[in-house]
Amino acid sequence: MTLYKDPEGSEKKYLHKFVDFARARVLEVGCGEGRMTWQYAKSTGATIGIDPDRDALRVATVDRPSDLQDKVLFACAESECLPFSSETFDIAVLAWSL
């Protein structure tokens, strides 16, 4: 079975329409396998994706493009208890996760 998700690229278009990611420190909550992450992370200063699903995070880590190795990190965490200091991020993205 072949599934094509958003072949017209609407999500990427709207992400960049709503927010300027340039050099921003971004937290993505519910990143899963990183499908959304790859649509904006290149322009950020740094991106951290969190998800409670370790299997999904393994896929995201394996799929991470080589030019994003130093810019995008993934962590297993719950949104109710974020393992970060206060005022760490410029942008938070709730990726189909609220």
Next chain:
Amino acid sequence: MVHALEEIRRVLVPEGILLDIRPLADRWPVEVASAGAVRETGRLDDLAEQVNADAASNEAMQAAEARGWFKREQAEFFPFFYSWDTPGDMEEFIAEDWSDFIGLGEAARQATRSAWAVGEADSRVRVRVKILITKWRVTAADRNSYRRNTTAPG
């Protein structure tokens, strides 16, 4: 959910941005699409779990706004297509991945199969998912007020 929003606010800088992107149940259309034409063949059925989940998410954001944590700046809907080569592929996906919150009725299933069978060679089957994207801004409200109000005296 509300506590998660409080946590997100905590880790955002003052004037930081929260971008909430999520699908909303809205009896998503099923379509048969080729390069030359798009034909709606039916609608998926929203099951109670998805409707309730949407309501809970909306209520959580309203609560966060009412507490002065975030201010809504911008919101829009846009379509996000899930597309398959055949109706059978779509049915398989819905059964495996969406059956807890979305239903495919027999009438829509049959109409989609029929339209695809007589369609162009490049015809695909797709579901038009309704996505809501909302931009929220961290407000200047006292960041510690909620914790003060909910922390037991020691």
